[in-house]
Amino acid sequence: MKPERKRELETAGVDVDQALERMMGSDGLLERLLAKFLEDQNYSGLRAALEEGDTDRAAAAAHTLKGMCGNLSMTALYGLFTRQVDAIRAEDRAGAASLMEEITPAYRAVCRAIAGGEEA
Numbered sequence: 001m002k003p004e005r006k007r008e009l010e011t012a013g014v015d016v017d018q019a020l021e022r023m024m025g026s027d028g029l030l031e032r033l034l035a036k037f038l039e040d041q042n043y044s045g046l047r048a049a050l051e052e053g054d055t056d057r058a059a060a061a062a063h064t065l066k067g068m069c070g071n072l073s074m075t076a077l078y079g080l081f082t083r084q085v086d087a088i089r090a091e092d093r094a095g096a097a098s099l100m101e102e103i104t105p106a107y108r109a110v111c112r113a114i115a116g117g118e119e120a
Contacts, residue, residue, distance in 0.1 A: 001027045012113035013076035034114045043107055050097045059088045076106050
């Protein structure tokens with residue numbers, strides 16, 4: 001991975017070294033999984049579920065995103081989705097919804113970095 005690419009991902013909250021360790025050093029595998037992250041629909045599903053008050057769907061989407069972010073070493077997003085899952089499980093709908101104010105810019109920054117600076 002080029003140093004500029006690594007720096008861009010790290011600035012957005014991806015621990016690239018940790019992610020590569022999980023991928024047994026394969027840049028190609030990491031890039032493929034990052035591309036799949038961009039295609040995943042759980043973020044939009046989470047937003048819709050929260051707006052509709054569908055706690056079960058919101059919990060499933062947030063939990064899936066938490067797992068994906070953990071596996072891809074997106075440390076900031078992982079922490080935010082962990083807090084959101086905990087809030088949903090505690091039936092704190094308002095708290096879970098308010099976390100979107102922190103999640104959205106972090107999610108967009110990661111998506112921009114993955115896409116190479118383009119708006120994702």
